[in-house]
Amino acid sequence: MDKDKDFDVVIVGAGISGAITANELAKKGYSVLILEAGVKKSNNYQSYLSYLDTYYNNMVKIPNSPFPNNPDAPQPLVTDAQQIVPGTPDTTGYFVQNGPQPFQSTYTRSKGGTTLHWLGTCLRMLPDDFKEKERYGTGLDWPISYEELMPYYRKAEHEIGVSACVEDQTFHGVHFEKDYVYPMKKVPQSYLDQKLGDWADGFEFQYEGESYEVDIVSTPQGRNSTPNPNYDGGKGYQPVGAVGNPDLGQRCEGNSACVPICPVQAKYNALKTLKKAVETGQVKIWSQCVVTELTYDTGNGHITGVKYKKYKNPNSGKHKEKKISAKRYVLATHAVENAKIMLASGLYSTSGLMGKNLMDHPVLLTWGLAPEKVGALRGPGSTSGIPTMRGGDFRSNFSPFRVEIGNWGWNWPDGSPFTQLNEALSTGNMFGDDLKQHMFELNQRMFRFGFLIEQQPAETNQVTIDPAYKDQLGNYRPVINYDISDHEIKGMVAAKEFTKQFFQAAGIDDQTQYNPTAPGYMYNDGNELWWQGAGHLAGTHIMGTNAKNSVVDKNQKCWDYDNLYMIGCGSMPTVSTSNPTLTMAAITFMAAEQLILDLEKESILV
Amino acid sequence: MSNSSINELGIGFKAMSAAFTGFNESTLQGTGLNDVYLQTVCNALNQTLVEELIALYATLVLENPDNPKGLKHAMRHQIFASPKWAPLAQNIIQLWYTGTWNQMSFDWTQAYGPFFPNDNTAIVSSDSYKQGLIWKAVGAHPMGAKQEGFASWAFPPPSAPEN
Ligand SMILES: Cc1cc2nc3c(=O)[nH]c(=O)nc-3n(C[C@H](O)[C@H](O)[C@H](O)COP(=O)(O)OP(=O)(O)OC[C@H]3O[C@@H](n4cnc5c(N)ncnc54)[C@H](O)[C@@H]3O)c2cc1C
Ligand code: SF4
Numbered sequence: 227m228d229k230d231k232d233f234d235v236v237i238v239g240a241g242i243s244g245a246i247t248a249n250e251l252a253k254k255g256y257s258v259l260i261l262e263a264g265v266k267k268s269n270n271y272q273s274y275l276s277y278l279d280t281y282y283n284n285m286v287k288i289p290n291s292p293f294p295n296n297p298d299a300p301q302p303l304v305t306d307a308q309q310i311v312p313g314t315p316d317t318t319g320y321f322v323q324n325g326p327q328p329f330q331s332t333y334t335r336s337k338g339g340t341t342l343h344w345l346g347t348c349l350r351m352l353p354d355d356f357k358e359k360e361r362y363g364t365g366l367d368w369p370i371s372y373e374e375l376m377p378y379y380r381k382a383e384h385e386i387g388v389s390a391c392v393e394d395q396t397f398h399g400v401h402f403e404k405d406y407v408y409p410m411k412k413v414p415q416s417y418l419d420q421k422l423g424d425w426a427d428g429f430e431f432q433y434e435g436e437s438y439e440v441d442i443v444s445t446p447q448g449r450n451s452t453p454n455p456n457y458d459g460g461k462g463y464q465p466v467g468a469v470g471n472p473d474l475g476q477r478c479e480g481n482s483a484c485v486p487i488c489p490v491q492a493k494y495n496a497l498k499t500l501k502k503a504v505e506t507g508q509v510k511i512w513s514q515c516v517v518t519e520l521t522y523d524t525g526n527g528h529i530t531g532v533k534y535k536k537y538k539n540p541n542s543g544k545h546k547e548k549k550i551s552a553k554r555y556v557l558a559t560h561a562v563e564n565a566k567i568m569l570a571s572g573l574y575s576t577s578g579l580m581g582k583n584l585m586d587h588p589v590l591l592t593w594g595l596a597p598e599k600v601g602a603l604r605g606p607g608s609t610s611g612i613p614t615m616r617g618g619d620f621r622s623n624f625s626p627f628r629v630e631i632g633n634w635g636w637n638w639p640d641g642s643p644f645t646q647l648n649e650a651l652s653t654g655n656m657f658g659d660d661l662k663q664h665m666f667e668l669n670q671r672m673f674r675f676g677f678l679i680e681q682q683p684a685e686t687n688q689v690t691i692d693p694a695y696k697d698q699l700g701n702y703r704p705v706i707n708y709d710i711s712d713h714e715i716k717g718m719v720a721a722k723e724f725t726k727q728f729f730q731a732a733g734i735d736d737q738t739q740y741n742p743t744a745p746g747y748m749y750n751d752g753n754e755l756w757w758q759g760a761g762h763l764a765g766t767h768i769m770g771t772n773a774k775n776s777v778v779d780k781n782q783k784c785w786d787y788d789n790l791y792m793i794g795c796g797s798m799p800t801v802s803t804s805n806p807t808l809t810m811a812a813i814t815f816m817a818a819e820q821l822i823l824d825l826e827k828e829s830i831l832v
Numbered sequence: 833m834s835n836s837s838i839n840e841l842g843i844g845f846k847a848m849s850a851a852f853t854g855f856n857e858s859t860l861q862g863t864g865l866n867d868v869y870l871q872t873v874c875n876a877l878n879q880t881l882v883e884e885l886i887a888l889y890a891t892l893v894l895e896n897p898d899n900p901k902g903l904k905h906a907m908r909h910q911i912f913a914s915p916k917w918a919p920l921a922q923n924i925i926q927l928w929y930t931g932t933w934n935q936m937s938f939d940w941t942q943a944y945g946p947f948f949p950n951d952n953t954a955i956v957s958s959d960s961y962k963q964g965l966i967w968k969a970v971g972a973h974p975m976g977a978k979q980e981g982f983a984s985w986a987f988p989p990p991s992a993p994e995n
Binding site (some may be wrong): 280281282283284285307345414415416417451455477478479481483487489490539585599600601602603604605606607633634637643651652655657658659660661662663665666669670676760780 | 841851852853854855866904908912918921922925926929930932953954958959961962966967970972973975976977979980981982983984985986987988989991992993
C-alpha cells in the first residue's frame with residue numbers, strides 16, 4: 227500500500243472522462259491521483275511526434291497504428307475482427323468474441339485515451355433521444371432530459387473547443403439558450419459537401435409511404451477553426467493548440483489524418499485537459515499502472531481500495547502488485563474496461579446489469595463516383611452530414627441513422643488510393659502518364675456515405691470475464707457476446723434505399739460492393755448489408771432511475787457503492803444517432819459536480 | 833556499391849522512373865529520394881538486375897528517337913509484358929508512389945534469384961511515405977503531412993495532377 231500519498235480521489239483512466247473529472251476536482255482544491263494503464267509519456271510535443279513517426283512507418287494505417295501495441299495493456303484492433311463460426315469463440319485479438327456477430331469497435335489504452343485518434347464529431351443528442359421508450363416504445367429512457375443537460379453541453383463544448391454554427395444545428399427539436407454561440411465558427415464545409423448540396427437540392431427521400439426532406443448540414447467538430455468573437459457574452463474564445471507547442475494547431479490545417487492522428491493537434495485530444503489538470507498542482511498521473519480490481523467492505527458496501535499492477539517494461543510482463551485508497555473512486559477506463567474491472571472485483575450490481583447493454587453504432591458504408599471531380603482526400607474526415615433520418619415517428623419501426631459524408635474518398639471502405647494503384651498495376655496494366663491520369667480521374671470523383679445506425683440496448687450484448695482468457699499480466703481479457711437486432715437491420719435496409727434514391731437524384735455512379743467473407747456482412751431478404759464498428763462503445767453500466775433498472779444514477783454514482791462513480795459512455799442507456807463523446811463529456815461535468823458536493827458534505831461532517 | 837557508380841546509375845534510374853511513373857525528372861529529383869530508391873532496389877535484389885533493366889530502357893529510348901508512341905509501345909512489349917521485367921518495373925512504380933518496397937513474389941524470386949535475403953516488404957522511411965507520388969497523382973496531399981492550410985478543402989480541386 228502506498229501510504230506516503232494521501233489523495234481525495236483516485237481516478238482510473240487518463241482519457242477525456244478521467245481528465246475532465248480530475249480538472250474539475252483540482253480546481254476546487256481536491257487532490258487527485260490518476261492511474262493510467264498506458265506507457266509513460268511526457269507531455270512534450272516531441273513525445274507526441276513519436277506517435278506520428280510510428281504512424282508514417284506503419285504499413286497498416288488503422289486507427290490504432292500510431293499507438294504501439296502493449297502486451298501489458300492490450301487493445302483491440304479493427305483488423306482482429308472476423309466472421310465468427312458458431313460455437314467457436316474467436317480469440318484472435320484482445321477480445322474473446324462469442325458472437326454471433328463480431329464486435330468491431332476499438333479503443334486506445336494510452337495516456338490521453340481514445341480521443342488521441344477520434345474524429346472529433348461533436349453533435350448533441352436530440353431532445354427525443356432522452357425519452358425514446360416513452361415516445362417510440364424502443365430503447366430506454368434517460369433519467370435526465372435534454373433541457374437538464376443543456377448547461378453541461380455548454381461546458382463540454384467549451385472544454386473540447388467545438389466549432390459549429392447554432393442555426394445549422396437546430397433540427398429535430400435541438401435548441402439552445404438565447405444568444406448562445408459555439409466557441410468557434412463552423413469548420414468550412416468541403417467542396418464535396420457543397421457539390422452534394424447542389425445536386426441534392428430539392429431531393430426528398432421516399433420511404434414506406436412517407437417523404438423526408440433532405441438537407442446537407444455542417445457538422446459540429448472538436449477541431450480548431452475561427453474563434454467566434456461573440457462567444458461567452460462577447461469575451462471570445464482562445465483556441466488551445468498542441469500540448470507542449472501551443473502555437474501549433476491553433477487552426478485545422480487540413481492534414482487529413484484526424485483518425486488516426488492529428489499532427490498539429492488542431493483536433494481536441496484529452497492530453498489538453500490533462501495538461502491543465504496537472505498544472506493545478508493537485509493532480510498526479512501514474513502511468514504503467516493497470517487497475518485490476520476494487521476491494522470493498524461487505525458490511526457497508528464501501529469501496530476500500532484500488533488494486534493495480536505496475537509494470538516496468540511493456541514487453542517483459544514483470545510487474546508489482548499494489549493497492550491505494552482514497553475518499554472517493556472514479557472508474558474512467560471506457561465502457562468495456564470499466565465493466566471488466568467491476569466483474570473482476572465480484573461487483574455485479576443489484577440490477578445484474580454490469581457489463582450488459584453493450585452498444586455501438588453499426589456503420590453501413592455506401593460509396594460511388596460523383597459525376598464530376600469533388601476533390602477527395604482533402605481536409606478533415608467529415609465536415610457535413612445529413613440529419614434527416616435521425617428523428618421521426620418511424621423510430622418505432624426501424625433504427626434511425628445519421629449520414630456522415632466522408633471527405634477521404636473510399637479510404638475507409640476500400641483503402642483508396644492504394645487499392646486503386648494496386649488494381650491499375652496488376653489488372654489495369656498501366657504505367658507512366660496513363661497511370662497518373664487514371665489515378666487522378668478516378669480518385670477525384672470518389673466519395674462515400676457512412677450511416678451511423680442507432681443500436682438498441684440489449685442485455686444479451688454484453689461483456690463478461692472468463693478465467694480461461696487472460697493477458698500477459700494475468701488480467702482478464704474481455705469476453706464479448708454481440709448481435710445486431712432486426713430493428714437495426716431494418717435501419718440498414720432503409721439506409722441502402724436512401725443511398726439508391728440519393729445517388730439517382732445526384733447522378734452518382736454507385737460502386738458499393740460488399741465482400742461476403744468480411745466481418746459484418748449480412749444477407750437479408752435480398753439485401754446485401756455490411757456494417758463496421760464506429761468506435762462508439764456505450765452501455766455496460768447504464769444509468770437509470772433506481773438500483774433495479776440501472777447500475778449508476780444520473781450522476782453516474784453506483785447505486786450499490788456510495789463512494790464509487792463509474793463514468794463514460796458506459797453510463798449511457800441509449801446511443802442515439804450522435805457520436806457519443808460530447809454527451810458523455812456533458813454528463814461527466816454533471817458527475818464531477820455531484821462528486822464535489824459529496825466531498826464538501828463529507829468535510830462538513832468531519 | 834561505390835558512390836560514383838550510384839551517381840551514374842542514378843541518372844539512368846531517374847530517367848527510367850520518370851517514364852514508369854508519369855512524373856517528370858525534376859519532380860522525382862525534388863523528392864530527394866532517387867538515389868535512396870535506387871539503393872533500396874539494389875539492396876533488396878542485386879545491382880546487376882537493376883543495371884540490366886536500366887540498360888534495356890535506355891536501348892528502347894535510343895531505338896525510338898522522337899517517337900513517344902513508339903517508345904510506349906516498346907516499353908509495353910519489352911518491359912510491362914515481360915515475366916521478368918514487369919513485376920520489377922511495377923514494384924519500382926509502387927516504390928515511388930507509396931514509399932514502400934514490396935517483396936517480390938516467390939515464383940519470380942525462384943526464376944531470377946534464386947535467393948534475395950534482403951528482399952522484405954517495408955516502408956523505406958517516414959520521409960518516403962510523405963513523398964509518395966500517389967498523393968500528387970490523385971491531386972491531394974499525403975494523409976498526415978504537407979497540409980494544405982485552413983479551408984483549402986472548401987475550394988475546387990486542381991484541374992490536373994502535377995507533372
Ligand atoms: C476511430 C474512432 C473515432 C472516433 N470518433 C469519434 C467522434 O468523431 N466523435 C465522438 O463523439 N466519439 C468518437 N469516438 C469515440 C471516443 O473516442 C470515445 O467515446 C472517448 O474517447 C471515450 O472517452 P473515455 O475517457 O471514456 O475513454 P478513453 O478515451 O478510451 O480513455 C480511457 C483511458 O483509460 C485507460 N485504461 C484502460 N484500462 C485501464 C486500466 N485497467 N487501468 C488503468 N487505466 C486504464 C486507457 O489507457 C485510457 O487512457 C471515436 C472512437 C474511435 C475508435
Ligand atoms: S484535418 Fe488535419 S489539421 Fe485538421 S484536424 Fe484533421 S489532422 Fe488535424
